[in-house]
Amino acid sequence: MTEEMIIAGFGGQGVLSMGKILAYSGIMQDQEVSWMPSYGPEMRGGTANVTVIISDERISSPILTNFDTAIILNQQSMDKFQNTVKPGGVLLYDPNGILKPPTRTDIKIYTIDGAKLASDMGNPKIFNMIVLGAFMQVKPIVQLENVIRGLKKSLPERHHKLIPLNQDAITMGMKNVVEK
């Protein structure tokens, strides 16, 4: 199994963190992982993206142009990455702020109302975990228990009290993902 994905959106949405949590979860499952961010003059409100690869085998290139999955969280990223999804691949996006929805017909398209659900749950910061949950529902390549183990390992002790909230957010995402 090799899953090559890109997560793209605004800086501040938790794009890089979501990728990091996926990578940690892969490690918890004894898999190979790579996490390659766009870096540079990114800032809150600017664009940010990260390429994450989880594989049972040694990973060759951390730099890719085509992906099994694209998780897209703003219009700029939709314009830029819609066509990088391999035929038969998955595009998951939050329709909030997307004026031009994806037009591809050769891929599977899913939506998650992440921003709205996060706001309903009273904490916009868990947005990325809701989206992560949606992805895990669509492609169960990382297991919830391993995500939680990864969080425990990567978060400093003082933040461990937030893990149940993150778990709720993931569950919320899993329940609310919609196939288009």
Added chain:
Amino acid sequence: MSEVKLMKGNEAIAEAAILAGADAYFGYPITPQSEVIEYLMVERPEDRTGMVVLQAESEIAAINMVYGAAGTGKKVMTSSSSPGVSLKQEGISYIAGSELPCVIVNVVRGGPGLGTIQPSQADYFQSTKGGGHGDYRLLVLAPASVQEMADFVDLSFELAFKYRNPVMILSDGVIGQMMEKVIMPKQKTRLTNEEIIEQYGDWATTGKPKTRERNIITSLELDPYRQEAHNHKLQAKYKKMEENEVRYEMINCNDADYVIVAYGSSARIAQKTMEMARKKGIKVGIFRLITLFPFPMKEINALADKVKGFLAVEMSAGQMIEDVRLAINGKVPAEHYGRYGGVIHSPEEVLEALEQKIIGG
């Protein structure tokens, strides 16, 4: 089993320096390398091993602090990215001339000038052919994974002290910024001052006892005949490195018709190209350079007897290709491919170049 961690290449280098028992790090922040000094500042190795971490006022100050500390027999490291490494070149030449051990990390970004902060491999000439003035060489190691970023720090210190010569770890923005699994080496204890006197007392400035002459650290020798003799000694040392320290990895070269020569992140990208090519029935192998100096001349020359052509892939306008062509010596065609100025070539682009420039050409 040691704990598996998820780390950026830059963080792995910093942690590995602490674990290698380094005595000091002097540096100055610059993208895409800043995580090295950031990590060290947060980690506070002075509390763990007593290692000194200091942000200098400039890259020039940092390399001269390295020069001074290395002269006392201490294990010292500095890191920067391309424009900062250019600033360090005078100091590097002095350190090489004075025959002192140290480790210099370059997380390369696009140039020339301030260039861009995006990844590049355009500092190959600077790293392997001098960079500073005078006839000197650095031993240059090129990591291609976060694990190698960690592993090459201790190796670099070993080699630096073995040859009393600066060693460069030539990385790039991809390897520095990406996160991968890494298993850290065990903690080495720092040498005590007594141990340093015992091991390096014949050259290091450790305080002069009555039993020996003064150790003088200098790169200045005004008598040209003595300077020439000193140069002969240096050249003999570089020759020894060429004989003993060539490192490389060959992947699927046994049955290969075509070989891609690459190092660092380009070698990783080329491996994807190799997978794609083999699916199409094109037998491609990878010759991955681990040491850039010394360059595996003999090994590539021998490989040229068995294959139809080489593609040198590097994120530059064509630097390593010159050494590849020297090694092949006209036996078979060798062409260059690479995006540069901060653009990273894709595995698909490399495959297209291979098909057009080598297989079709």
